[in-house]
Amino acid sequence: MKKLDHIDRHILQILQEDGRAPYTEIASQLGLSEGTIRSRIARMVQEGVFTFVIRTNPEKMGLHVQAIIGLTTKLGWQDQVAQALSKFPQIRFVGAFSGKHDLIVSALFHDNEALISFVNERLSQIEGIVAADVSLELKQYKDYSCLVHDDDVS
Template identity: 75%
Template structure:
């Protein structure tokens, strides 16, 4: 993978703001050719620097209950538990962490009953889960995938 330069960071910042921006608009904004923008974006995609995704609002999809669930796993089974949890459609995120919990997942549900069923029927059937600590999101202050900051692209 080629090291990211100032132009790559500028392109990423623009796409963070609006991933539907036309290559011609980006080229005009940065004073470069459309071909340069197209080839750089292609390279960034091929190198796995970013991907185009749709980030829907769970609340607007009727998923009114969002939970963060910290899991304690049996030694040696963390990976297999994580792989199994990754297959569940309710689960949006699975990560291994240091600290109190071995795995932390984020999952979305239509209502509290679905969450209860998920914990009592789905999680309880996963071999290797010893304990689950469920926290409900009461209010969301930020949900962003914007990692490129102004200081990252400053000259």
């Protein structure tokens, strides 16, 4: 994989601000040709640097409850539990962590009843889960994946 340079990082920053920015506009901002922008974006997508996705607003989709669930698993069961969790549409993130919890899950629900039902009827059925620590999000300040920072492209 080719190392990202200053131009690649600038392209990524522009796309993070507006994923629908036309290549001609990006080229104009950076003083490059549209073909250069098109080929750099194609290369970064092909190399898995990023992918274009649609990002929905959970509130607008009727998903008013976000939970962070810390899970303790039986020794040797972490991968199997993570695989099982990954199949649920309510779960948007599953990660293995050091510390108090073996796995941390982020999940979205229509309401508290749906969350309670998920924990009691779904999580309780997954072999290998020892304990679940459920926390509700009260207020969200930021929700983005890896960002290109301004100081990276100056």
